[in-house]
Amino acid sequence: MRKINRFILVLFLAAVSTVAFGQSSNFTFGLLMVGPYNDHGWSQANYDATQYVVAKTPGTQMIYLDKVNPADRPGTTASQLAESLVAKGAKLVIFSSDDMSDEAVKFAQAHPDIFVIMSSGDQVWKDGKNAKNIPNMVNIMGRMEYGKMIAGVAAAITTQTGQIAYLGPLANDETRRLASSVYLGAKYAWTKYLNRDISKLKFKVTWIGYWFNIPGVTSDPTQVADDFFNSGYDVVVSGIDTTEAVTEAVKYAAQGKRVWAIPYDYVDAIKEGNAVSLGVPYFNWGPAYVSAIKSAMTGKWTSHFEWNGPDWKNINNPDTSAVGFNRGSVLSKPAAAGVDKFIAELSKGLNLWKGPIVLQDGTTYLKDGVAATDQQIWYLPQLLQGIEGQSVSK
Amino acid sequence: MRDSRGMRAFFQVGGIVFALALTTVVLVASKAPPFAAYLNIALGAFGSWEVFSNVLVSWVPLLLATSGLLLTFTVGLWNIGIEGQITFGAIFATWAMRSLQGGGTDPAFVIMLSILAGALGGILWAMLAGALKTFGGVNEIFGGLGLNFVATAVNLWLIFGPWKRPGIASMSGTVPFDKALWLPTLTAQSRLSPSSIAIAVAGIVLVYVLISGTHFGLRLKAVGRNPRAAYLLGIPTWQYMMTSFAICGAFAGLAGAIQVTAVYHRLIPSISSGYGYLGMMVAMLVNYRAALAAPVALFFAALNVGSIQLPIVLKLDSSLAGVLQGTLVLFVLLAQGAREFFARKGGKR
The missing domain is CATH 3.40.50.2300 (Response regulator)
Known part of the structure; x- marks a missing residue:
């Protein structure tokens, strides 16, 4: 009986430690993707970019949710799902689809202490049509x-x-x-x-x-x-x-x-x-994400819009070219x-x-x-x- | 073998155990730790007030859909068109909201009218399915499915056409309503609206009383068991069927209106969120008993919300919740069938 109890205890501890993972990392950031993380398209380009961030930025850890759309996750909202990432320790959340823009704004305004990257949006573009004052948000897009x-x-x-x-x-x-x-x-x-x-x-x-x-x-x-x-x-x-x-x-x-x-x-x-x-023609989100996440980690974050072009010396340079x-x-x-x-x-x-x-x-x-x-x-x-x-x- | 209460419980528990066992096999086959998966789902649904309030947000439209379906199931109808009725409820609520916002009307009044408009939209769409069944001889399953497609098409047309965002048609839906027109929540940070909980609880209580404590409910059951006999006994069967369609439509429309006013604050393409189909599963799982609908709907909502943790923590697909829900319904129905089989066998002996 004792053995069984011990076995259950070990299982429980293992599960709890799995649940609580991520709490010890220096900087956890989260990614919300509109499609599957391995779609060989937009979502995977974003997913791979976050892997690049982890490789290039010591002390970071990434958590993610894919298929963030009302058809695949009925009854949920992107801001609710972002909060799930925050509950697991995310200090920064990347909303990687234009379709999440309403929810990203809602989330950023409700959580001023969490950094938000809204990819492909223009919400904080001062010269744009939809400019809003959201200090914790950055817009990133490539000049595709x-x-x-x-x-x-x-x-x-x-x-x-x-x-x-x-x-x-x-x-x-x-x-x-x-x-x-x-x-x-x-x-x-x-x-x-x-x-x-x-x-x-x-x-x-x-x-x-x-x-x-x-x-x-x-x-x-x-x-x-x-x-x-x-x-x-x-x-x-x-x-x-x-x-x-x-x-x-x-x-x-x-x-x-x-x-x-x-x-x-x-x-x-x-x-x-x-x-x-x-x-x-492809997006290389990695360098821009590294830059934004480093600025959040070092206290140099400022809300801004960036529309990044290719590196004309080598448009396929993974460290410098955005497209x-x-x-x-x-x-x-x-x-x-x-x-x-x-x-x-x-x-x-x-x-x-x-x-x-x-x-x-x-x-x-x-x-x-x-x-x-x-x-x-x-x-x-x-x-x-x-x-x-x-x-x-x- | 006698069909005692203990025997019923035995078969029901057996069905649940089989469902859990099958889901565990699926988890082990995908090399996932089952215990950690279940624990994460539980913590994701009940681990804090914030996540539990998300469960309640999901519970409200699911319980409303289930409440309506309990009535149509009682009268022997498979109202599979409930998805379209939820969608039309959302469309009518949005229409009311768009018509009244910015006109100086009191926001509380606008919200109330929108919710009522939602109920009306659901009733009209359900009555259409009822009319096809009653006067056109179209089976309610086929009619309902067809009307679901039409409702989706109308919804998309509105989002991409007359109600599109200025300059941009977007799958993210119509322009969000002004914050003053959102159904008030417990706190500024919360998504949970006490009034939506009150509507859902009042709805299931009403259905419980209607089915088990009124003459109307008794007649519905009579029509459901044997329409011909009920007719010969003087019960106007088609009127009862239409009435149950209308009430179910009202509940579905309310669910759609709450999706618009309390959850998304705009009309989106998948506004019904599959709550209609999920409600059918809940109704079947509780064997059409209203008393059990609320806790089982809460369990299903908890599975939906809790399973979000699976991809975050274990890199597992959260559709596991769907596997568990589906197998639960399947095995509990199988267990019911087995119980009835053994009961009949025992009776013959």
Whole structure:
């Protein structure tokens, strides 16, 4: 009997110690992800960045919750889940999706002693439209517009049919500017590198309704990608957080079709289909997270907004570049040369967000020679002229 | 073998033990420590007042949905359309809130009207399912499922269309309501609204009294057991079915309104949060007895909230709570079936 009692005691202590873990760490921070931590997309890019933080910042420990969305965790709110992380010792919480922004603000205001990183948001951007005074919040975003433009160049040089498709999530400021950036890159390569008539390039955007498939709620991205490939679009650029564009391209390539895809978000997303992936524009959140977390640890935290670009010396440097482009082995020599040339031009100051830029409804957005401000890019009100697809959800 | 109270308890406990055993096997198979997992769920639900108040926040809409379903189950109807009724309750509550906010009306009055509008929305959507059943001959399961899809579509259309945020349509829902229009909570930090608890408790008490202490409840049971016989005895069966649909819809609508006014403070795409389906599981687990609904709903809410600890602490998927809930219902129903089988066998002897 004593042995059984001792065994139960040991089990209990082991369980309690498991429950109480994290209390001894110097600085515990938490991460909330909208999708699964291993989605090979947006959430995994954030998850890997926090692993980078732990490796680069001694004394830190990371706890996380994934699938933070009302469909996967019914009845919960992101602020409630953030409090669960705080209860386990988190002194800083990263809300890593724009969809959590209301809850992140609610949480930050209710917990002024907890540091909050709201990724991809503009809540504390002093020059933004939604500026709020939240001293414990920092906004971090990467200038993915560059990665998307590079993707557009790769797509334009690769397409055999002159038809490029964009598998979009939902229409908002962020997604409009990213889809438009792909188009700007494609248009530049099509007209400047290939010397072709822009009217011969078809560029179509279809929004599925969310960042990933929610059966019964969103359009099925697999179906949308299939529709693209079946209607002559031979390069599908993905704007969603999961890899359906690649998996469907693999399927069609296996049937003998010459099709390609460009995934998004995560550096290794091309591994889902090496034979069809031209490359992936990806986020590298690690360096910015390290900087923010170190500032919280050392008492140097100040509320601010940062929109970080690539390191033009090496856009794939994991320690310095906020966005990169991981090219696929299937990228042809001419396309690879075009991508290299384009990156070199960008590093020397080429700006495609410069007038004349006309919106989808014919309104002149930027007059000839006028460069867009950060606000004009961030808050792009419509898709650009030349893009087929809805500028706003209807 | 006699179907005694002791025998019933034996089979029910047996069902629970089997469910726990199966969940433990799942945990061991995924190389997770079962004891630590259960302990973390318990601590995550009852370890502090803060987490327990989150359990109560989840308990309110679940208990309201279960309360309504107890009535439709009593009359022999599977109101699977309850998810859509919760959604329509939320839509009507949001509509009332949007119409009245900023107009100088007293916030307490606006909240009250929104909750009542929510109940009305639930009633209307439930009556539609009832009408399809009664006048169209459409089985309430198929009609309800179809109406759930329609409700989701309407909800999404509103969020992405007429009620979208300025310039941005977002899956995060409509613009949050002004703080003055949030259902008041215990403290500024708390999510728990005493008035929502009061509504849920009043609801289950009302259902208990209706079913077990009124002529109305007796007639509902009669219709549920044998509609033909009830009709021949002079009970207007379709009217009773429609009434039970309407009351269930009111409860579902209240749940949706509370999701909007007390939990999310806006309309979101998954506003029903699956409480309708979960409520069906609770109702089945308690064998349609109102007296047990409140504690079992609390247990289910505790599993939902407590399981959040699993990914944080043990890197386990929190869907384990769903596994436990599902197996509990399955094994308790199986145990009931086994008990009835043995009771019949014993009776023959």
